Amino acid sequence: GENVEQHPSTLSVQEGDSAVIKCTYSDSASNYFPWYKQELGKRPQLIIDIRSNVGEKKDQRIAVTLNKTAKHFSLHITETQPEDSAVYFCAAIPANQGGKLIFGQGTELSVKP
């Protein structure tokens, strides 16, 4: 079955710096890759997603890139702010298993003022 690996597990950056989180997946037929942000004690919230027919997507300070050949996708946050501090999860949906998100292990991002 699908397996999603996420790195790093923790990431500390200075305010204003960029942060990059990387994920790899195993099922080449997976075609939907969302990223979720989860603050302490809160629900996961979708921040950006990308489908397999697109290589890159950007939304203000957040961007996601997808390399289908290498089976990896990355989250890029530019001009980080203290409120970006949270746990970020990548996920993938295996082929023909709609709604079954396979999550990575999470990255705890800390943005220091």
Add this chain to the structure above:
Amino acid sequence: ETGVTQSPTHLIKTRGQQVTLRCSSQSGHNTVSWYQQALGQGPQFIFQYYREEENGRGNFPPRFSGLQFPNYSSELNVNALELDDSALYLCASSLGQGASTLNTGELFFGEGSRLTVL
């Protein structure tokens, strides 16, 4: 438009007991998925319900069961609770496109029910 709501928010049970968790899906959504999130881990897929039928199941034993009602709300039942069942249980709703077709719609999560098993 109302979001996904879950109840109860917190509960404590003892080993061997049974628990029922409830979820109301976002208005207009017909698909509900349940996830278990242990402390410091990513959510793990338990199962999904579409139009009142189970539509996909993760690697969880049969003592994890569920229901979906005509109004698309859902319940998660766990029998014979074990200590390792202690976790945050998340419900997510989405707009499905059919039980056998790929649903790549965005999932909206509830705030979760935090279960502690003593």
